[in-house]
Amino acid sequence: MKYSIFSLLKQGLKDNKEWPEAWSSPIIKSRYDVVIIGGGGHGLATAYYLAKEHGVKNIAVLEKGYIGGGNTARNTTIVRSNYLWDESAMLYQHSLDLWNGLSQDLNYNVMFSARGVYNLGHTLQEMRDIERRVNANVINGITAEVVLADEIKKRIPLINISKNVRYPIMGASYQSTGGVARHDAVAWGFARAAAALGVDIVEQCEVTAMDIDNSKIVGLNTTKGYVATNQVGCVAAGHSSVLAEMANVRLPIESHPLQAFVSEPMKAVLDTVVMSNAVHGYISQSDKGDLVIGAGIDSYNSYSQRGSPHVIEHTAAAILELFPAFSRARMNRQWGGIVDTTPDACPIISKTNVEGLYFNCGWGTGGFKATPGSGHVFASTLANDSPHPLAVPFAIERFYNGHLIDEHGAAGVAH
Amino acid sequence: MHLEEEDFSYSGEALIARPNNPSSISDDEWGDYLFMRKNPKGRHVEQWQHSSGCRKFFVIERNTIDNTIYSSYTMIQASKEIKHETN
Ligand SMILES: Cc1cc2nc3c(=O)[nH]c(=O)nc-3n(C[C@H](O)[C@H](O)[C@H](O)COP(=O)(O)OP(=O)(O)OC[C@H]3O[C@@H](n4cnc5c(N)ncnc54)[C@H](O)[C@@H]3O)c2cc1C
Numbered sequence: 001m002k003y004s005i006f007s008l009l010k011q012g013l014k015d016n017k018e019w020p021e022a023w024s025s026p027i028i029k030s031r032y033d034v035v036i037i038g039g040g041g042h043g044l045a046t047a048y049y050l051a052k053e054h055g056v057k058n059i060a061v062l063e064k065g066y067i068g069g070g071n072t073a074r075n076t077t078i079v080r081s082n083y084l085w086d087e088s089a090m091l092y093q094h095s096l097d098l099w100n101g102l103s104q105d106l107n108y109n110v111m112f113s114a115r116g117v118y119n120l121g122h123t124l125q126e127m128r129d130i131e132r133r134v135n136a137n138v139i140n141g142i143t144a145e146v147v148l149a150d151e152i153k154k155r156i157p158l159i160n161i162s163k164n165v166r167y168p169i170m171g172a173s174y175q176s177t178g179g180v181a182r183h184d185a186v187a188w189g190f191a192r193a194a195a196a197l198g199v200d201i202v203e204q205c206e207v208t209a210m211d212i213d214n215s216k217i218v219g220l221n222t223t224k225g226y227v228a229t230n231q232v233g234c235v236a237a238g239h240s241s242v243l244a245e246m247a248n249v250r251l252p253i254e255s256h257p258l259q260a261f262v263s264e265p266m267k268a269v270l271d272t273v274v275m276s277n278a279v280h281g282y283i284s285q286s287d288k289g290d291l292v293i294g295a296g297i298d299s300y301n302s303y304s305q306r307g308s309p310h311v312i313e314h315t316a317a318a319i320l321e322l323f324p325a326f327s328r329a330r331m332n333r334q335w336g337g338i339v340d341t342t343p344d345a346c347p348i349i350s351k352t353n354v355e356g357l358y359f360n361c362g363w364g365t366g367g368f369k370a371t372p373g374s375g376h377v378f379a380s381t382l383a384n385d386s387p388h389p390l391a392v393p394f395a396i397e398r399f400y401n402g403h404l405i406d407e408h409g410a411a412g413v414a415h
Numbered sequence: 416m417h418l419e420e421e422d423f424s425y426s427g428e429a430l431i432a433r434p435n436n437p438s439s440i441s442d443d444e445w446g447d448y449l450f451m452r453k454n455p456k457g458r459h460v461e462q463w464q465h466s467s468g469c470r471k472f473f474v475i476e477r478n479t480i481d482n483t484i485y486s487s488y489t490m491i492q493a494s495k496e497i498k499h500e501t502n
């Protein structure tokens with residue numbers, strides 16, 4: 001069914017009781033041309049673009065939990081592309097270009113809202129880095145400007161630019177084309193659109209082992225039985241190392257908890273996204289009215305989808321330094337996701353030594369913004385058995401030949 | 416004795432031996448040493464530092480799913496006692 005004003009009216013008149021399910025729950029087949037492991041945003045987007053742009057017919061997405069249960073719907077939804085280095089700037093900008101037409105393309109409202117993103121600077125050195133990054137962005141055709149404290153105060157009245165704090169705000173980079181989107185709608189939208197093109201989305205189906213013959217992938221063991229296939233794309237975020245181990249592939253990834261929390265809903269007080277590296281926190285306000293707050297990872301490796309309380313305390317302290325008025329806001333919910341961090345804070349989009357086995361992972365704390373772009377370049381990589389031009393620099397080889405793309409610190413807070 | 420997590424700093428997978436002759440090994444071996452990590456879901460042998468205390472490094476084996484700590488070692492004990500099991 002196509003969603004439109006007419007379907008809305010029609011279903012509304014029927015008391016909204018006859019909406020068909022957004023995607024079906026097929027019985028798993030014994031053979032697929034391509035299997036995507038992981039039904040997060042990136043995996044679903046990969047399957048969608050494989051079907052849509054490369055005409056691949058027999059595709060499955062295997063998801064061990066349910067659609068929208070992973071980081072896809074646990075993140076704080078910041079979308080931007082103002083990365084320092086050409087390689088990452090191009091990749092994230094490609095994604096931002098796709099965000100702009102995504103709701104129409106998927107026929108699903110992903111609520112992408114380009115409300116702008118500020119990355120604050122609190123020291124002279126940070127301001128120099130910001131100027132450098134803004135200049136690099138402008139050269140790469142990415143919308144960016146430097147804004148000073150007084151101007152920030154005019155645009156964001158609640159922010160505290162007093163000099164009487166530990167790290168006074170000196171200025172910021174501003175990307176007016178960045179913003180937020182509704183995360184679970186992104187997963188649902190891609191799932192629905194992929195299913196409409198014939199992709200089998202199999203939930204509650206965990207891949208438990210890989211069948212590799214003569215360095216070629218030939219099948220997968222899953223909790224729903226054996227699946228034969230010669231092409232497998234692993235898009236499992238925090239669980240990438242677990243899949244890699246099944247194939248004896250080595251990855252430079254470490255899994256860490258990343259926490260976030262939201263306040264009770266309140267009137268609109270913040271119409272943009274504010275991030276700070278120095279005090280380390282970031283905040284936006286959702287359309288529902290809750291303040292959406294996050295910060296850095298817990299330091300230790302973990303798969304537990306929860307982190308330590310002192311990280312929340314630190315994050316709250318940072319936000320209150322920026323917005324003292326929020327000291328009275330009551331927090332509603334707190335959670336964690338498992339993020340796949342890499343040594344250079346950049347993703348891995350790569351073939352492996354096993355023929356037919358590919359990885360798309362390492363997006364760490366900042367892959368939500370990349371969802372459409374990541375799926376788009378990974379689909380092309382799978383379909384052509386050769387990396388999409390934008391994916392070339394992100395191959396696993398960079399950890400052996402030294403061509404790292406060091407976005408640590410360079411990209412502001414890495415979300 | 417009870418000590419807070421904040422008294423300690425995490426410093427990653429333990430017992431990664433630096434190759435003896437860095438200049439004579441391949442890029443693959445060097446890349447493996449520098450960057451590749453086991454990152455297991457389950458038992459993990461890892462280094463911590465008592466950074467707000469005596470500043471010593473030590474090794475524990477911890478479960479990365481539920482944070483159970485099975486055992487702890489001084490650096491010297493660890494290199495003698497668990498190296499052979501894990502490598
Ligand atoms: C608290 C938090 C805040 C964040 N904030 C931002 C932000 O503001 N902006 C931003 O750009 N990014 C942000 N991120 C990062 C972003 O969420 C991730 O980089 C991105 O969502 C990862 O891709 P995904 O959506 O495909 O992952 P996921 O949704 O995690 O998908 C991976 C899927 O693989 C499945 N899987 C794993 N193993 C198996 C198996 N063996 N068999 C079958 N299925 C398997 C999992 O169940 C999971 O559903 C944040 C992350 C967190 C946790």
Ligand SMILES: [Zn+2]
Binds near residue numbers: 465468469470471
């Ligand atoms: Zn001590």
